[in-house]
Amino acid sequence: MPDYFKLSRGLTIRMKGAPENKEIKIALPTEFAIYPDEFKGLTPKSMLKPGDLVKAGTPVFYSKDHPEIKFASPVSGILKDVVRGERRKIEAFIFESDGRYESEVFEKKTIETLTREDILAKLTETCAWPFIRQRPYNIIAQPESTPRDIFISGFDSAPLAPDIELLIQESASYLQAGISVISKLTTGKIFIGLPQAKKGLSLFEKLNGVTVKYFSGPHPAGTLGVQIHHIAPLNKGEIVWTLQPEDVIFIGKLFAEGKYDVSKKIALAGSEFKNTGFVNTVTGASVVPFLENNISANDVRVISGHVLTGRSVGLKGHLGQYDRMVTVIPEGNHYEFLGWALPGFNKFSHTRTFFSWMFPGKKYRLHTNLNGGERALVMTGEYEKVVPMDILPQHLLKAIMIQDIELMEKLGIYEVTEEELALCDFVCTSKTEVQQIVGKGIELMIKEMS
Amino acid sequence: MKALRRYLDKIKPNFEKGGRFQKLQSTFDAFETFLFVPNKVTKHGAHIRDSIDLKRTMSFVIMALVPALLFGIWNTGYQHFLSQGTDASFWETIWFGIVKVLPIVIVAYVTGLGVEFIFAQVRHHEVNEGFLVSGMLIPLVMPPDVPLWMVAVSTIFAVIIGKEVFGGTGMNILNPALLARAFLFFAYPAEMSGDKVWIAEKADAFSGATPLAEAAAGHMDKVPDAWSMFIGTIPGSIGETSTLAILLGGIFLIATGIGSWRIMLSVFTGGLAMGFLLNATAVTPYMEIPPYYHLIMGGFAFGAVFMATDPVTAAQTSMGKYIYGFLIGIFAVIIRVFNPAYPEGMMLSILLMNVFAPLIDHYVVQANIRRRLNRIKIKKA
Numbered sequence: 001m002p003d004y005f006k007l008s009r010g011l012t013i014r015m016k017g018a019p020e021n022k023e024i025k026i027a028l029p030t031e032f033a034i035y036p037d038e039f040k041g042l043t044p045k046s047m048l049k050p051g052d053l054v055k056a057g058t059p060v061f062y063s064k065d066h067p068e069i070k071f072a073s074p075v076s077g078i079l080k081d082v083v084r085g086e087r088r089k090i091e092a093f094i095f096e097s098d099g100r101y102e103s104e105v106f107e108k109k110t111i112e113t114l115t116r117e118d119i120l121a122k123l124t125e126t127c128a129w130p131f132i133r134q135r136p137y138n139i140i141a142q143p144e145s146t147p148r149d150i151f152i153s154g155f156d157s158a159p160l161a162p163d164i165e166l167l168i169q170e171s172a173s174y175l176q177a178g179i180s181v182i183s184k185l186t187t188g189k190i191f192i193g194l195p196q197a198k199k200g201l202s203l204f205e206k207l208n209g210v211t212v213k214y215f216s217g218p219h220p221a222g223t224l225g226v227q228i229h230h231i232a233p234l235n236k237g238e239i240v241w242t243l244q245p246e247d248v249i250f251i252g253k254l255f256a257e258g259k260y261d262v263s264k265k266i267a268l269a270g271s272e273f274k275n276t277g278f279v280n281t282v283t284g285a286s287v288v289p290f291l292e293n294n295i296s297a298n299d300v301r302v303i304s305g306h307v308l309t310g311r312s313v314g315l316k317g318h319l320g321q322y323d324r325m326v327t328v329i330p331e332g333n334h335y336e337f338l339g340w341a342l343p344g345f346n347k348f349s350h351t352r353t354f355f356s357w358m359f360p361g362k363k364y365r366l367h368t369n370l371n372g373g374e375r376a377l378v379m380t381g382e383y384e385k386v387v388p389m390d391i392l393p394q395h396l397l398k399a400i401m402i403q404d405i406e407l408m409e410k411l412g413i414y415e416v417t418e419e420e421l422a423l424c425d426f427v428c429t430s431k432t433e434v435q436q437i438v439g440k441g442i443e444l445m446i447k448e449m450s
Numbered sequence: 451m452k453a454l455r456r457y458l459d460k461i462k463p464n465f466e467k468g469g470r471f472q473k474l475q476s477t478f479d480a481f482e483t484f485l486f487v488p489n490k491v492t493k494h495g496a497h498i499r500d501s502i503d504l505k506r507t508m509s510f511v512i513m514a515l516v517p518a519l520l521f522g523i524w525n526t527g528y529q530h531f532l533s534q535g536t537d538a539s540f541w542e543t544i545w546f547g548i549v550k551v552l553p554i555v556i557v558a559y560v561t562g563l564g565v566e567f568i569f570a571q572v573r574h575h576e577v578n579e580g581f582l583v584s585g586m587l588i589p590l591v592m593p594p595d596v597p598l599w600m601v602a603v604s605t606i607f608a609v610i611i612g613k614e615v616f617g618g619t620g621m622n623i624l625n626p627a628l629l630a631r632a633f634l635f636f637a638y639p640a641e642m643s644g645d646k647v648w649i650a651e652k653a654d655a656f657s658g659a660t661p662l663a664e665a666a667a668g669h670m671d672k673v674p675d676a677w678s679m680f681i682g683t684i685p686g687s688i689g690e691t692s693t694l695a696i697l698l699g700g701i702f703l704i705a706t707g708i709g710s711w712r713i714m715l716s717v718f719t720g721g722l723a724m725g726f727l728l729n730a731t732a733v734t735p736y737m738e739i740p741p742y743y744h745l746i747m748g749g750f751a752f753g754a755v756f757m758a759t760d761p762v763t764a765a766q767t768s769m770g771k772y773i774y775g776f777l778i779g780i781f782a783v784i785i786r787v788f789n790p791a792y793p794e795g796m797m798l799s800i801l802l803m804n805v806f807a808p809l810i811d812h813y814v815v816q817a818n819i820r821r822r823l824n825r826i827k828i829k830k831a
Binding site: 013015159233235236301303307308309310312329331332333334335336337338339340341344347348349350351352353354366367368369370371372373374375376377378379380381384390391392394395410411412418422423425426427428429430431433434435436 | 486487490491492499500501503510576764766767811818822823
């Protein structure tokens with residue numbers, strides 16, 4: 001197995017608003033929230049009533065299908081509200097922080113002496129389990145399964161994404177503890193994907209018990225699906241688990257300090273932020289303080305996560321469970337006279353049909369307009385250019401559309417998630433909603449295979 | 451432009467559901483989106499989208515066709531005055547060409563778009579941009595002296611039978627523009643063959659046969675020299691004669707990333723390869739012509755650059771594109787040389803491979819599947 005994978009396909013979307021390498025001091029909000037919909041396929045069952053007191057780490061709800069998988073409050077205070085939608089479906093748990101950030105106290109453990117069963121029990125009991133996800137499907141891992149390997153991506157190649165190492169460097173001491181814990185969960189290896197440019201310079205290289213692999217190339221080189229595909233592809237019936245470096249740190253801290261601490265450093269990015277940079281916050285925090293006096297206009301899209309796969313949260317939303325950035329870009333809800341015919345010095349495209357191709361270093365203030373109408377698929381070969389895997393995206397999509405499970409399986413549905421194919425959404429001339437189709441395909445697979 | 455936008459916003463409710471002209475919604479939408487890129491924003495998936503859309507893609511193909519069109523206009527005049535034996539100035543030549551060619555273009559667009567609008571309306575679809583290109587391709591593959599009613603009939607046939615019955619743009623199996631040409635060829639053989647139609651208002655005494663016809667008839671001495679075939683000063687369909695003008699368009703398509711270089715390259719390679727093979731086994735004079743002659747004669751170049759590359763009817767996988775193009779090149783030359791009934795092999799060859807494109811893709815897809823399955827086998831072994 002090679003140590004270095006050179007990927008050429010993909011696309012670097014040149015956007016304005018990359019986060020500056022500086023710390024912004026922003027006070028923590030009082031409102032925090034968890035949206036169960038962030039966890040694909042989860043039906044939440046509430047364990048508390050509005051008004052109940054919580055600490056960070058107090059279980060708040062559990063999964064109906066897997067009652068052992070519980071989810072905790074990120075802060076101490078009260079459970080202010082359980083927002084329900086149609087048919088009483090739980091849409092959000094809203095917490096009001098008391099500003100003390102007290103945690104439930106868990107027993108500190110010496111990792112070396114623990115068995116796999118001890119660790120599984122401890123992770124589920126402390127509500128840490130949801131931070132471990134599995135492929136295929138990118139859903140919360142099932143505790144009863146045994147992963148072939150565990151994969152961690154040590155870099156984020158998405159547009160405007162921050163350097164993960166800058167985000168975690170202060171708490172990096174817990175990384176090794178986290179790795180030691182999760183290494184007991186698999187009989188296979190723990191792989192970490194790193195950018196080739198960081199070879200010899202990365203803090204991940206100093207960790208014991210991991211196998212480091214290097215990648216170069218544009219986005220989606222940093223996504224787990226692409227890395228797994230090249231390091232050790234996922235075959236039918238196999239399961240691997242995945243974590244983000246932030247989650248490894250969280251688990252390390254949980255075992256070393258006995259604390260449930262989901263505080264983390266995230267990036268504020270995007271052309272509409274007056275000040276971009278890094279900010280210390282807590283998972284589920286309201287985005288209001290980030291935006292206060294810090295955005296250029298109110299007609300913006302606030303995204304928890306990055307522009308390709310993030311969730312639009314609005315001006316009053318909350319930071320997602322797995323997200324490491326908040327991106328703000330302008331809305332594109334305006335008409336453009338003969339927009340399709342203009343020379344386009346200011347329009348970014350993966351083709352050379354706009355004069356912007358003559359300025360390869362230029363960065364753009366991209367907005368949310370579809371830039372055209374939805375059409376039947378006409379162009380071919382576009383998706384292949386941005387998917388650096390041995391996968392035929394267009395044929396896989398068609399298999400999903402006709403709900404042919406067997407064909408989806410054969411064409412590699414297990415190896416992809418929305419994340420790996422997100423750029424197809426971007427480049428599609430016919431404005432096909434590729435991620436939505438893939439999402440439906442995965443939902444169908446989960447339903448049919450369980 | 452604000453005034454125009456305000457006006458559109460004012461009349462728009464009339465065309466929406468419940469409005470007075472709701473039956474014309476697709477038509478209104480087509481004109482509105484032509485004037486203004488809609489204000490629709492992303493709801494699912496990626497929040498940002500590439501600036502490219504189908505309108506721009508199609509208009510770039512049309513731009514790529516402009517050199518062939520301009521040369522075709524000039525050549526129509528040039529061939530006419532040449533056959534008459536009269537000297538004409540450059541502008542007289544152009545003017546004659548415009549008078550001949552422009553009506554064909556207009557008839558193709560009006561009838562084709564008419565059918566498209568009616569179908570979009572009946573199906574409550576948006577009007578697709580696909581025909582903007584077909585509407586320009588059809589005139590360019592017509593002989594300059596074609597009667598206008600034939601253009602109209604073949605265009606209607608191509609749009610309805612070639613495209614709409616399959617579900618419209620993106621769903622068709624055969625290239626609509628080629629289908630229009632094939633329809634004429636088979637429905638009106640008397641008018642579409644011989645040496646009369648290739649030069650507008652030709653003087654009777656002048657030969658006027660295309661190089662392909664001369665070659666098929668075995669008159670190798672009458673095949674024009676390579677240079678004039680490359681430049682395009684020969685009789686033929688309006689847009690097909692000048693390999694140079696077509697190459698300019700091809701370079702433009704490849705440079706902008708819209709046309710498939712894989713297909714263009716492999717069609718030319720296929721044609722050349724077959725040409726060499728025929729040379730090696732030559733028993734007739736036609737088999738002996740230099741292989742590169744095939745690339746500059748007749749509609750080979752036009753077909754390779756503009757017809758074979760139609761993404762909807764071509765193979766969709768990268769590997770499939772190479773195979774598809776290569777076979778088009780090979781079959782075009784085979785049909786030309788061995789079948790005297792069809793002097794132009796390119797049209798039939800592309801239509802044939804249009805039909806086989808899904809099969810080619812099928813095998814490429816199967817190969818991908820097999821690689822995935824082999825991975826498991828290797829692991830188990």
